[in-house]
Amino acid sequence: MAAAAAVTAAASRAFFYHHRTLFHFPFTNPLYSSARTTPSLKARRLLSSLTSTQNDVVSAESLRHRPNVVDILDERGLLESLTGDHLRVACSDPALPPLRVYCGFDPTAQSLHLGNLLGIIVLSWFQRCGHQAVALIGGATARVGDPSGKSLERPELDPETLVNNTKGITEIISRILGRTPISNPGSDSNLGSVAILNNYDWWKEVRLLDFLKEVGRFARVGTMMAKESVKKRLESEQGMSYTEFTYQLLQGYDFLHLFDKMRVSVQIGGSDQWGNITAGTELIRKILQVDGAYGLTFPLLLKSDGTKFGKSEDGAIWLSPSMLSPYKFYQYFFSVPDSDVVRFLKILTFLDMEEIMELERDMKRPGYVPNTAQRRLAEEVTRFVHGEEGLIEALKATEALRPGAETKLDWQTIEGIAEDVPSCSLAYDQVVNLSLVDLSVSSGLLESKSAARRLLKQGGLYLNNSRVDSESKRVEADDIVDGKVLLLSAGKKNKVVVRIA
Numbered sequence: 001m002a003a004a005a006a007v008t009a010a011a012s013r014a015f016f017y018h019h020r021t022l023f024h025f026p027f028t029n030p031l032y033s034s035a036r037t038t039p040s041l042k043a044r045r046l047l048s049s050l051t052s053t054q055n056d057v058v059s060a061e062s063l064r065h066r067p068n069v070v071d072i073l074d075e076r077g078l079l080e081s082l083t084g085d086h087l088r089v090a091c092s093d094p095a096l097p098p099l100r101v102y103c104g105f106d107p108t109a110q111s112l113h114l115g116n117l118l119g120i121i122v123l124s125w126f127q128r129c130g131h132q133a134v135a136l137i138g139g140a141t142a143r144v145g146d147p148s149g150k151s152l153e154r155p156e157l158d159p160e161t162l163v164n165n166t167k168g169i170t171e172i173i174s175r176i177l178g179r180t181p182i183s184n185p186g187s188d189s190n191l192g193s194v195a196i197l198n199n200y201d202w203w204k205e206v207r208l209l210d211f212l213k214e215v216g217r218f219a220r221v222g223t224m225m226a227k228e229s230v231k232k233r234l235e236s237e238q239g240m241s242y243t244e245f246t247y248q249l250l251q252g253y254d255f256l257h258l259f260d261k262m263r264v265s266v267q268i269g270g271s272d273q274w275g276n277i278t279a280g281t282e283l284i285r286k287i288l289q290v291d292g293a294y295g296l297t298f299p300l301l302l303k304s305d306g307t308k309f310g311k312s313e314d315g316a317i318w319l320s321p322s323m324l325s326p327y328k329f330y331q332y333f334f335s336v337p338d339s340d341v342v343r344f345l346k347i348l349t350f351l352d353m354e355e356i357m358e359l360e361r362d363m364k365r366p367g368y369v370p371n372t373a374q375r376r377l378a379e380e381v382t383r384f385v386h387g388e389e390g391l392i393e394a395l396k397a398t399e400a401l402r403p404g405a406e407t408k409l410d411w412q413t414i415e416g417i418a419e420d421v422p423s424c425s426l427a428y429d430q431v432v433n434l435s436l437v438d439l440s441v442s443s444g445l446l447e448s449k450s451a452a453r454r455l456l457k458q459g460g461l462y463l464n465n466s467r468v469d470s471e472s473k474r475v476e477a478d479d480i481v482d483g484k485v486l487l488l489s490a491g492k493k494n495k496v497v498v499r500i501a
């Protein structure tokens with residue numbers, strides 16, 4: 001009873017604290033009048049899970065145990081900088097309500113990529129430690145273009161592309177973060193919830209004169225010029241447009257808006273976002289005259305050649321399954337060099353640090369089966385991004401590419417492989433009853449019938465992963481997988497997918 005009463009008292013203290021933080025310093029700036037800044041109906045629905053008072057009441061469970069998310073990020077190599085050490089205390093203080101933390105993504109491509117995954121992972125860590133995640137799509141900021149880390153002005157995107165990109169990115173974030181397991185007290189589900197907002201919803205209402213008067217007045221040009229993103233560009237031949245120079249204030253104002261309207265007190269981002277994030281904490285401090293807004297950055301994920309994983313490079317690791325199949329995604333992680341695998345396990349998975357260290361020790365022991373750590377990494381990251389079904393698809397495709405494998409093939413698995421190996425289309429009548437020797441040539445797998453016969457005799461010709469051991473073998477209707485495709489292999493590496501037209 002006493003414990004329950006203490007919990008209730010602490011919960012109401014926490015609840016009260018929340019309202020005090022929000023409303024103690026009333027903010028009468030006309031830019032924030034509710035008529036102008038109300039999010040769209042869709043955004044409101046998405047936000048409802050976060051804005052309900054029920055979610056603010058701290059449960060007995062979270063009061064007892066809220067792991068320190070900042071320490072966890074630090075331990076795993078996911079912490080670069082904090083705007084203040086107070087966040088370390090605030091994030092695990094049982095007297096405070098869960099933090100609301102946001103990460104922004106400009107919809108500059110149809111899909112997010114591996115570099116952006118770090119922001120999602122950090123949001124997920126916050127969720128797992130009992131906090132609430134907000135993903136912000138920069139529908140407005142993408143029209144301006146973030147100069148951070150860019151040597152050239154970003155190309156302008158047309159509204160239709162932005163809408164398309166926003167849709168793709170929203171799907172990815174809700175798919176990944178919507179299934180993050182968390183202890184979510186007071187909720188029927190033990191899956192995380194994420195609010196996804198679009199900053200165009202408030203920016204489209206803001207008038208330039210109001211902005212200059214109410215926000216611009218508090219922004220010092222000297223401070224803005226000193227930001228890394230601006231300094232670098234001013235040194236370049238092309239210089240910087242006024243539009244891109246303003247970007248930091250747009251992102252800064254987003255933080256102010258989210259802090260003021262939705263009690264979001266933490267912004268996270270890659271280290272290149274430091275200047276934009278601090279623009280927000282500075283505006284909050286100057287305009288709202290409160291402390292209690294925090295910024296946290298994580299290191300950029302770099303390739304072994306020192307360049308960052310991004311979308312501009314060839315062979316970007318996309319998170320959308322329509323831009324990179326779960327099979328290819330899995331294969332990427334399965335093939336990372338031994339020198340990177342432990343670092344990736346810490347940064348990109350939620351595996352216990354003990355387990356990762358054990359894997360690291362195993363790698364140095366005699367008898368270590370090569371790629372064991374990579375397999376674990378590939379499984380964990382693929383499951384996080386593509387779900388259990390995506391992982392199964394990737395594993396099936398991996399198995400299907402192994403000649404002699406006994407897994408029964410289905411057409412989706414073969415189609416998954418078709419992106420990665422040559423394929424051709426042949427009419428049903430051109431295929432059924434044709435000898436395997438002839439099919440090997442007409443499908444383009446082998447150059448000549450004699451080469452096909454030779455390979456068959458050596459036991460190297462496979463139909464749907466089963467060895468073909470007779471020269472007289474002809475294709476039967478039943479060989480066509482699900483009535484749609486065949487997989488022909490010459491040895492371990494060469495394959496052709498034959499589609500039945």
Ligand SMILES: Nc1ncnc2c1ncn2[C@@H]1O[C@H](COP(=O)(O)OP(=O)(O)OP(=O)(O)O)[C@@H](O)[C@H]1O
Binds near residue numbers: 115270299302
């Ligand atoms: N390699 C990376 N490692 C960590 N975070 C990254 C990485 N790449 C991008 N981010 C983060 O993702 C968010 C959006 O990034 P942004 O759109 O600027 O980069 P990008 O897609 O890599 O651009 P580009 O490929 O055109 O350089 C930012 O918070 C940024 O810090």
